Each structure stands twice: as structure tokens, then as C-alpha cells.
Amino acid sequence: MTPVLAESAAPRSRTQRRSILKQIMGMPAGAIFLVFMTLQIVCIVGALLYPDEFRYLSPQNLTILMKAIPVLGCLALGAGVLMIAGEFDLSIGSVYTFTAVLMASLVNAGLSAFVAAPIGILTGLLIGSLNGHITLRFGLPSFIVTLGGLLFWRGAVLLYNGAVQVRFDPEPVFTTLFGVNAAFIWIALFVTGFHLLLHRHRFGNHVFATGGNRGAAEAIGINTSRVKLIAFAIAGGMAAVAGILATARVGSVQPGQGAGLELQAIAACVIGGLSLRGGRGSIIGIFLGVLLIHTITDVLLLLRAPGFYLDMFIATLIVLAAIFNHLIERRGLA
Numbered sequence: 001m002t003p004v005l006a007e008s009a010a011p012r013s014r015t016q017r018r019s020i021l022k023q024i025m026g027m028p029a030g031a032i033f034l035v036f037m038t039l040q041i042v043c044i045v046g047a048l049l050y051p052d053e054f055r056y057l058s059p060q061n062l063t064i065l066m067k068a069i070p071v072l073g074c075l076a077l078g079a080g081v082l083m084i085a086g087e088f089d090l091s092i093g094s095v096y097t098f099t100a101v102l103m104a105s106l107v108n109a110g111l112s113a114f115v116a117a118p119i120g121i122l123t124g125l126l127i128g129s130l131n132g133h134i135t136l137r138f139g140l141p142s143f144i145v146t147l148g149g150l151l152f153w154r155g156a157v158l159l160y161n162g163a164v165q166v167r168f169d170p171e172p173v174f175t176t177l178f179g180v181n182a183a184f185i186w187i188a189l190f191v192t193g194f195h196l197l198l199h200r201h202r203f204g205n206h207v208f209a210t211g212g213n214r215g216a217a218e219a220i221g222i223n224t225s226r227v228k229l230i231a232f233a234i235a236g237g238m239a240a241v242a243g244i245l246a247t248a249r250v251g252s253v254q255p256g257q258g259a260g261l262e263l264q265a266i267a268a269c270v271i272g273g274l275s276l277r278g279g280r281g282s283i284i285g286i287f288l289g290v291l292l293i294h295t296i297t298d299v300l301l302l303l304r305a306p307g308f309y310l311d312m313f314i315a316t317l318i319v320l321a322a323i324f325n326h327l328i329e330r331r332g333l334a
């Protein structure tokens with residue numbers, strides 16, 4: 001009897017493993033989670049085997065990651081909510097810079113950072129709302145409207161402060177809270193809050209419905225224009241938060257500091273499983289996309305790879321993620 005039991009136990013364990021794997025793959029962020037965990041295991045093993053050559057687990061490297069992740073994370077969260085609602089915002093990189101310059105200049109003029117920071121965030125919310133209003137009022141593609149916003153606010157930075165950096169000397173609370181990097185605490189709170197908002201609140205259902213099928217959403221009484229307008233405002237506000245966190249981290253802001261960040265944010269969303277057509281995605285997936293981009297960047301830097309390798313890897317990852325998402329959508333429609 002014992003051999004029979006042993007033989008029957010082996011297939012059952014393999015079936016259980018396949019079942020667990022299938023359950024993970026069935027989650028909204030299951031695929032990106034498996035990719036991220038696989039990469040982490042490889043990096044940790046490499047760091048343990050070659051601690052001097054590959055300092056992935058060194059305190060200095062982990063500290064750098066904790067400081068860098070929240071900036072792109074905030075941008076990607078705002079852009080991701082808007083993408084789920086079926087729209088894009090290419091201006092968030094310029095809004096990131098403009099609001100950071102505005103906040104830093106107000107502080108240098110004598111205003112408290114605790115007042116200047118909310119003013120910067122409010123400015124981001126207003127800019128996002130303006131993008132949404134123009135898009136919805138005139139029925140224009142958000143891609144075109146926010147492309148114009150990208151150039152406009154980039155020029156507004158130079159008009160407002162010129163081509164010089166602005167120093168920012170923040171209070172300690174802007175950099176450290178309870179002995180932990182403040183920016184990482186903020187991104188953890190934002191990820192939790194946005195997860196609850198999109199996946200546990202009625203507004204989240206409206207966002208997914210609006211991005212998935214706007215006509216059907218309106219037919220059941222959802223004010224899709226209001227949902228999109230709020231999503232635009234969230235994208236602008238989170239861009240401002242990202243700019244403030246980055247400025248507090250380095251102690252200054254450069255006029256061209258946010259150039260290209262909007263593409264990285266959208267890339268993180270696509271890698272995290274968001275559909276380019278809207279209506280599908282998850283907050284956890286967005287954050288995992290951000291973590292994956294920063295992990296790849298960090299690994300290439302630790303390996304002293306040429307800078308263009310990073311662009312090649314990220315570009316390849318974006319295309320593969322888009323293909324994978326498209327295949328999932330086709331399977332869902334079949």
C-alpha cells in the first residue's frame with residue numbers, strides 16, 4: 001500500500017503546484033509578479049555568490065532604490081488611473097517639473113514648505129483638470145491635448161524661473177519619518193489608498209466601466225465625463241507629488257528634470273498589465289511595473305553596462321508586455 005500512496009501523492013503535489021501557478025496567473029498582476037519575483041531571486045543569489053562584484057544587497061544600494069522608487073511610483077499611479085479610464089497624459093513630466101519649481105521658489109521666497117507643498121499639489125490638480133476639460137469639452141484625443149501640455153508647461157518653467165536650478169532646503173520631516181525614508185512611506189500609503197479606491201470603492205468600478213466601454217457605462221447611469229475629469233486631476237496631482245518628493249530628495253530642481261518621465265510612467269503601467277485601450281489593470285500591477293523598471297536599471301548600473309543598454313531592455317520589455325496584454329485581451333474576447 002505504501003508505494004501506491006507515494007505514487008498517488010506525487011501527481012497530486014504536481015497538480016497542486018499547477019493549480020497555484022494557474023491561480024497566480026489568473027490574478028490581475030499575476031504575470032508581472034512572477035517575473036518580478038524570478039528577477040529578485042536571481043539578483044539575490046547573484047549578490048550572495050558575488051558580494052564584492054554585485055552589491056545588490058548592500059545597504060547603500062537598497063537605500064538608493066528606496067529613494068528612487070517613490071518618484072516614478074507616484075507618476076505611474078496617476079498615469080495608471082487615467083489609463084484605466086481610457087485616456088493618456090503626456091504632460092505629467094512637465095507638470096512634475098513646473099510644480100516642483102513653483103514650490104521650491106515659494107519656499108525660497110519665505111513661505112513655509114508646509115504651505116508651499118499643498119500649493120504645488122493644488123496646481124498639479126488644476127493643470128490635470130484643465131487637460132481633462134479641454135479633452136472632453138472639444139472631443140479631442142487626450143494624446144494630442146497633453147502633448148501640447150507637455151510643451152506648454154516645459155516652456156512655462158523657463159518663463160517662470162529661467163534656465164537655472166532652484167535650491168530647496170526641506171524640513172527633516174520631508175526626508176525622514178520615524179527613521180525611515182519619508183518618500184517610501186508616502187508611496188506605500190498611496191499604493192494602499194489607490195488600491196482601496198479602485199478595487200474596493202464604487203468610484204473604482206466607475207473608472208473601469210468608463211475605460212472598458214464608455215457607452216455601456218453611460219447607459220447604466222455613470223457620469224463618464226466626471227470620472228475622466230477626476231482621473232485627469234489625479235494624474236496632475238500625483239505628478240506634483242512626485243516632483244515634490246524628488247526635490248526634497250536631492251535638495252534642488254532642474255528646469256529639464258522631468259523630461260522623459262511621462263514615458264517611463266506609461267511604460268511602468270504597460271509592463272504592470274494595464275491595457276492601452278483602458279478598462280483593465282491593477283494598482284499592484286502598476287507598482288510592480290515600477291519596481292521592475294528600477295530593478296533592471298539598478299542591475300545594469302551594478303554591472304557597469306553602457307547607458308544605452310537600459311533603453312534597449314526597457315523598450316524590449318514594453319513591447320513584450322504590450323504583446324502579452326494584447327494576447328490576454330484577445331483570449332478574453334474569444
